[in-house]
Amino acid sequence: MQRKFFIRRLIPAITLFSFSLYSHLVAAQQTKESKIRRSGSTNALKITDLIAVKRNNLLTVQASFINESSSRIQYNYRFKWLDDSGIKVSDDEVWKPQSAFGGQTFELTGVAPTPMATDFVIELNGFG
C-alpha cells in the first residue's frame, strides 16, 4: 500500500523533473542559437556548446558545432563584436571560409579586437 503510494507520487515527480530539465535544455539551446545569425544552408551545423569569457580584458568566445549531416558542408563565418547596447565596436571581420565533414565536430574561436566589446554574434553563411 505504502509502495503504491510512493510510486504514485514518484511518477509525477519524475515527469515534472524531466519536463523541467527538457525546458532548461531547450532554453539553453535557444540562448546559444540566439548568438548565431545564419544565412544560406547551415541548418545541419548545430551549436553544441558556447563559452564566452573575458580573458586579459578581451572577450574571448569559443563556439562548438557538429555537422549533423552525412555530407561535407562548406561555410563562411565571422564574429561581430558589440557593446552593451548592441552597437558594433569594430569593423566587420573578413568572412573566413571553412568546411566540415559529415559528423565532424569543430570549434570556432574569436577574440574581440578591443576591450569595448562585451557581446558578440557569430555569422554563419553556408553554401555548397
Added chain:
Amino acid sequence: MSKLKIISILSVLTLSACATGPRYGGNVQYGDEKGVEQVTNEFGSTDIGMIAESMSSKMLQFPVIANSKTVVRMKLDPVKNATSEYINTKIITDKIRKVLINSGKVEFAVGDDGMQSQTNDLRTQNQTGLYDSKTTAKVGKMEAAKYRVEGSISSIVKRGEVKDVWYTFSLNLIDVQRGVIVWTDDKDIRKTSGR
C-alpha cells in the same frame, strides 16, 4: 516657339541631367569588401584579412602583452615575401598594426620607413625658427620600442591534376634589448583549384 528657345530648353535639361547625383546602369557593381574572394587561387584579400586577424588576436593573448599594466611599445618591420608571387606585404602589416593599436594594449614607434619624415619634422620645428618654441616637439624625447615585430610569408606550390598552394605566415616578437625572440606564431592557408 522659336528654334532658339527649344535649343535653350534642351541644353538646360541636358546639363541638369548631367549634374544630378547617382546614375544606374553599366557593368560596375560594388561587392562585399569582406566577402570571400575566390577568383584565382593566388594570394588575395581574404588571405590578408584572415592572416591579419589571426596573428593580431594571437599576439594580444601573449602574456607579456595581455598582462602588461602599461601600453607595450613595438616597432613593426616590413614583412618579407618569400613566395613566388608579388604580394604587397605592407597591407598585411598595416592591418595587423590597426588591430593591435585599437586593442589599447600596444603602440608603435616610428619604423625605419617613417624615420626620415619624423626627423624632418623635428628638425623643421626646432631649427627653422618658424615655430613658437613653447609648442615645438623637443629633440631627444622620442621613445624607443621595447619589442620588434618581424614577419615573413612563404609558400609551397604543387601542380598536378589540381593546383595546390600552401601559404604560411609567421610572426616573431623580439625583445630588442636582449635580442631574443619572446613569441612566435604562424597562420597557414591551403588553397586548391582546378588547373
